[in-house]
Amino acid sequence: MPAIRIQQVHKHFGQVHALCGVDLDIAQGEFFALLGPNGAGKTTLISALAGLTRADSGRLEVLGFDVVKQYREARRAIGVVPQELVFDPFFTVRETLRNQSGYFGLRHNDDWIDEIMHNLDLVAKADTNMRALSGGMKRRVLVAQALVHKPPAIVLDEPTAGVDVELRQTLWAFIQKLNRDGHTIVLTTHYLEEAEQLCSRVAMLKQGRIVALDSTSNLLASVSGAHVRLRLYPDALPAALEPLRSARGKDTHTLALRDYAELEGVLAQLRKAGVAVQEMELMRPDLEEVFVQIMGRS
Amino acid sequence: MTGFYTLFRKELVRFWKVVFQTVLAPVLTALLYLLIFSHVLAQHVQVYPGVSYTAFLVPGLVMMSVLQNAFANSSSSLIQSKITGNIVFVLLPPLSYMEFFLAYLLASMVRGLVVGMGVWLVTLWFVDLPLQHASWLMLFVLLGSGVLGALGIIAGIWAEKFDQLAGFQNFIIMPLTFLSGVFYSIHSLPAFWQALSRFNPVFYMIDGFRYGFFGISDVSPQLSLSIVAACFLALSWATLLLLKSGYKLRH
Helix, strand or coil, X not given: CCCEEEEEEEEEECCEEEEEEEEEEECCCCEEEEECCCCCCHXXXXXXXXXXXXXXXXXXXXXXXXXXXXXXXXXXXXXXXXCCCCCCCCCEHHHHHHHHHHHCXXXXXXXXXXXXXXXXXXXXXXXXXXXXXXXXXXHHHHHHHHHCCCXXXXXXXXXXXXXXXXXXXXXXXXXXXXXXXXXXXXXXXXXXXXHHHHCCEXXXXXXXXXXXXXXXXXXXXXXXXXXXXXXXXXXXXXHHHHHHEEEECCCCEEEEECCCCHHHHHHHHHHHCCCEEEEEEEECCCHHHHHHHHHHHC | CHHHHHHHHHHXXXXXXXXXXXXXXXXXXXXXXXXXXXXXXXXXXXXXCCCCHHHHHHHHHHHHHHHHHHHHHHHHHHHHHHHHCCCHHHHCCCCCHHHHHHHHHHHHHHHHHHHHHHHHHHHCCCCCCCCCCHHHHHHHHHHHHHHXXXXXXXXXXXXXXXXXXXXXXXXXXXXXXXXXXXXCCHHHCCHHHHHHXXXXXXXXXXXXXXXXXXXXXXXXHHHHXXXXXXXXXXXXXXXXXXXXXXXXXXX
8 A cells, every 4th residue: 555645636716727637646665856946836835735725636645545535544644844934923942843743633742752852852841932943943843843653654845945964964864864764755845856865756747737757766867968067277167078068167067978888089179179187076966966967957 | 622622621721721811801891780770770760570570680791791792702812812823722622613612612611601790790799589490491501502602613713813802702792682672671772773672682691591580571481491492402503513524623
């Protein structure tokens, strides 16, 4: 049984067809990335999964539970970190987490609440009112709120937007630990290098449709070519190599190669022009490149 | 049950944390009404035989405070949660629409009762009220606060801006409560306004509540109770339908 199953889900907002027949299975234990430009339908899909919005048609399941008909079981099985930085200004961090536990039917949950706060570096702020927290701290509380009921599936909608490096590292270390413990993680992010490092599989969404769905390594392999960044002496790229140049740094030239074999020709041209290579860096295609290619193509 | 209880408790704590605004301020307002109206009118008006105007006024003020605050509690809590976005915290958990309804409704009723008790306590210095039928009084205060609590849920769900909620409060709730016989007996009104008052459900709440104190009322307490109970059932049913459909909450 998959952790999440989405079948032929459609959703309209007025004239806008936000989701156009999305099909997606996410296996238990996966670390999965849902990528796409703004307005692609990522948040709508997550909202439908969490019961915050209702799909016009199609079926969504969390651990085999229908999110509409078996909403109680489905919601117990999923924890969602919303994208917006929302909080209840009436309560402290601990009160917020206790309330959230209670809504999920958990009365004596303080041990787990303490553990979450410890892992997210929130202990010092436990009795601080939510209003008094910085944006990063509020984000941590949002993550903690999504975890109070130990959901088997955890969905994080842009959890690192506007978040400092320290929190990112704390957050990802904790989420990776949860993933190792068997929790399924679904992530949307604009930071593609995060998705590349963390996620084993990726779906790309564009205008409500899935335009790519594969393992991260297959997607990376699907992009041919490589880039080479050169620092030259003298700092002048021979005219014959100009067509290959994809970027110009302060004192570097980046060339796009169809494949690694092309490198030999580049070096020969440089020798012929009497230009010495002072520094050379080969760069593999990254997820950003895959993303740009796929979005441009579809 | 834990889900319902937590939400109910959270709603109580929410208004209790701002007790100056949610309890003490309405008590003070009611006290000012009492001072002004009883000072101006006590010498001129006697509504029921043997009952001073001040004594007549107090139950009306108590009930008006109960009703306005029951409405204010659910409506303001919901609109604040919607506008700040923290409504997701109660939409994500496995709370049923019935639990959601009961938690907001009961918290509103408690707020109404607490304010009503406050008004009643401060007015004890001014007037010694009889208590003829305590059980009738309780029935009306419970059902009345329930009606306005449910109406507050509807308004809080419907309104998308504070402005719309203020409109609901100023153009519907305020006229209904002020024109319900809080300050006068409808028998003192011209025939047309008397007839119109009978379409105002709040009139029956105030009249029935006053019956609990004095054993006298403008219409029979049985009629009032039936009308208020019918309003409560109808509004509760409507609120439950709205919540079940996800109207404006789950898009």
